[in-house]
Amino acid sequence: MKQIKFDTTLRDSQGTQVAPIDPENFDLEAYGEYEASMLEKNRDFWEGQQGLLVYRRVRADGVFYDKCRDYRESLALQLGALKKSMDYKADIANFLEPWYGIGYIASCFGSSYQWLPQQAPSVKAKFSSSREILDADFVPISQTPEGRRNLEMIEYFMDKTKGKVPVSFSDIQSPLNMLTYLLPVTDLFMEVFEDPDGLKSAAALCADLLIGFLQEQKKLIGDALASPGHGFASSRAFAGVGLSDDTSIMISGDDYRELFQGSDERIGNILGGMAYHSCGVWEKKIPMVKGFGNILSADGAFTIETDPSPNDPGVFGEAFAHSGIILNARAVGDEENSFRAFEQLWRPGQRLICVTYCKTPEEQERLYRRLHELEEKTGL
Numbered sequence: 168m169k170q171i172k173f174d175t176t177l178r179d180s181q182g183t184q185v186a187p188i189d190p191e192n193f194d195l196e197a198y199g200e201y202e203a204s205m206l207e208k209n210r211d212f213w214e215g216q217q218g219l220l221v222y223r224r225v226r227a228d229g230v231f232y233d234k235c236r237d238y239r240e241s242l243a244l245q246l247g248a249l250k251k252s253m254d255y256k257a258d259i260a261n262f263l264e265p266w267y268g269i270g271y272i273a274s275c276f277g278s279s280y281q282w283l284p285q286q287a288p289s290v291k292a293k294f295s296s297s298r299e300i301l302d303a304d305f306v307p308i309s310q311t312p313e314g315r316r317n318l319e320m321i322e323y324f325m326d327k328t329k330g331k332v333p334v335s336f337s338d339i340q341s342p343l344n345m346l347t348y349l350l351p352v353t354d355l356f357m358e359v360f361e362d363p364d365g366l367k368s369a370a371a372l373c374a375d376l377l378i379g380f381l382q383e384q385k386k387l388i389g390d391a392l393a394s395p396g397h398g399f400a401s402s403r404a405f406a407g408v409g410l411s412d413d414t415s416i417m418i419s420g421d422d423y424r425e426l427f428q429g430s431d432e433r434i435g436n437i438l439g440g441m442a443y444h445s446c447g448v449w450e451k452k453i454p455m456v457k458g459f460g461n462i463l464s465a466d467g468a469f470t471i472e473t474d475p476s477p478n479d480p481g482v483f484g485e486a487f488a489h490s491g492i493i494l495n496a497r498a499v500g501d502e503e504n505s506f507r508a509f510e511q512l513w514r515p516g517q518r519l520i521c522v523t524y525c526k527t528p529e530e531q532e533r534l535y536r537r538l539h540e541l542e543e544k545t546g547l
Contacts (some may be wrong), residue, residue, distance in 0.1 A: 171504065173475040179287070180473060180499055181524060182228035185251050187243035189251070190327035193250065199331040201253055202260040202403075209259060209404035212518070214492065219519045219542040221535050222400035223255035224497075232287045235267050243281035243325060249332065254528045256535040259400045262393040263324055263332035265384075267317040269340050269411075271347040274311035275376055276303050278348075288313075292351045297358050297365030300349055301372065308380040320389045333403055334388050336381060341410040342373035342430040343423075349373075352414070354363035359422050367426045374430035377382035378437055381408065385438075395442035399466055399495045400520045407440035407463045416445050420455040428459065435461040442466065442495070445478045453486045464493035464520075469508040472499040473524075489516035497522040502534045509538055515545055 173182060212218045227234075227244040235241050245263050252261040268280060270290035280288035294300050308314035317337050324334055346355055348368060358366040385392065393401035395409035410431055415423050435441030443456050444466040456465050467483060468474035480496070487494050496512055496519060498505040509521045521538055525531035 171471055171500070173471050178232060179223065179226065179228055181226050181497070182231075183225050183248065183251065183524075185225065185227045185244060185247035187240070188246040188250055189243055190246065193246045195328060195331040198249055198253070198260075202333060203262055205258055206402065206404050209402040212258075213402075213405055215518070217516050217518055219513060219517070219521065219538060220258040220400070221256070221521045221523060221538055222259040222525050223257045223401070223525065225249070225252040225255070225261055230264075233282070233285050233325070234283065237285070238265070238267070238316075238317055238323050241266070241320070242324055255525065255531040256528070257454060257523075257531075259402055260333060260350055262327065262335050262401050263319060264335045264397060265320040265324055265337045266397075267313065267320055267337060269338050269344075271308060271311065271313040271317065272345040272373060272376055273348045274313040275305040275308055276300070276349065280313055290347055290348050292347070292354075294349050295351070295354055297350070297362050297369040300369045301365060305372075305376075308376055314380060318383060318387065321384055325387060325389075325391065328391070329390065330391045332391065333393035333401065334391045335393045336384050336388075336408060337400050338397045339377050339381060339408070341412045341415075341427075342370040342377065342434075343414045343427045344411055345373045345377070346370060347414055348470050355414075356418070359418060359426065363422075363426055367429075370427050370430045371433075374433055377458075378434055381434070381438060393440070395464065398444050398497075399442050399464065400522060407442050407461075408434060408444040409439040409444060409466070410434065410473050411444045413445045413447070415455070416447060416449045420452060423455060424458070428455075432460050435459070444476055444495075448478055450478055450482045450486075453483070457486070457490060458490065462492055464495055464497040466497070468497050468499075469512065470498045470500045470504055472504070474498050480508045484512040484514055484517065487517065490513050491518070493518040493520060495520045495522060499524045501525070502530050502537075506534060506537055510541060513541055513545070
């Protein structure tokens with residue numbers, strides 16, 4: 168039997184090759200009708216206490232790397248992805264994401280993006296302590312070159328799609344993750360012990376900057392906003408904002424709650440709730456995540472093709488059933504491997520979004536049918 172493993176030769180294990188489509192050649196009316204046909208089901212799921220939806224994510228390869236540099240190219244690739252997504256049986260429509268890197272908070276303090284060939288933009292941390300951050304001059308994200316470019320990207324997306332296509336926020340990461348673009352991560356971990364108060368204040372400052380930037384984006388996107396955004400299945404019928412908190416799994420739950428949870432919750436309170444994401448195995452952080460005061464959903468990888476360190480679906484299935492928290496479960500792989508993961512996640516009282524990556528529409532339709540048959544067998 169062939170061993171299943173994470174494919175390290177791929178730049179984006181969740182990426183799909185698509186043909187770009189210029190905005191003038193994209194059928195906005197057809198996609199608008201396609202999305203509208205799903206919104207009632209999305210609302211029912213969002214308001215219910217249990218249920219299962221299928222989302223075939225079509226993530227255009229390169230958009231989350233160097234292709235973001237030219238927002239015209241990014242939009243053409245993403246429109247190609249939307250067109251391709253319509254061939255796959257699903258319950259949630261794909262959306263546009265104005266992704267322009269994730270280190271832009273560093274530009275508030277004078278840093279600039281570095282662009283290496285075929286890679287996402289990067290930044291170099293310029294501080295060595297929280298106090299240096301707090302003592303430094305800064306400007307709002309929207310007043311930086313990177314922030315202005317991201318807002319221009321949103322304006323371009325909205326101008327070309329006329330509000331007829333769902334659009335998410337850009338990838339805001341989280342206050343803790345953003346601190347790693349200001350402080351080397353080893354210095355950040357030392358600050359947990361040497362200056363926790365300073366680190367907590369620096370996280371709060373990052374939260375303030377992110378909230379301001381999100382509010383600017385929300386004005387531009389308007390009713391087209393798809394939530395919670397980025398790596399989550401997102402819809403106009405959903406709410407909240409997605410926070411990528413990967414660094415949280417590298418510190419203790421007590422330290423996270425004391426230093427960073429308040430900043431995350433504050434962002435969620437202003438944006439209608441929060442959704443939690445971390446790459447890798449985070450089952451030991453489940454109590455921490457369930458303890459958020461405004462948690463709406465949580466995201467994880469559940470096959471080795473998705474992440475070289477996938478989560479145990481049985482553990483997550485048991486932990487999140489009857490919690491009211493939606494599980495956004497990503498499972499790259501063929502029909503059988505994906506179904507096995509989702510089958511272990513599903514049980515009565517679960518609110519589950521099955522994020523699939525089937526290569527062909529035929530395989531996707533079989534998996535879609537099997538997943539909803541699984542749902543029906545439980546009598547829900």
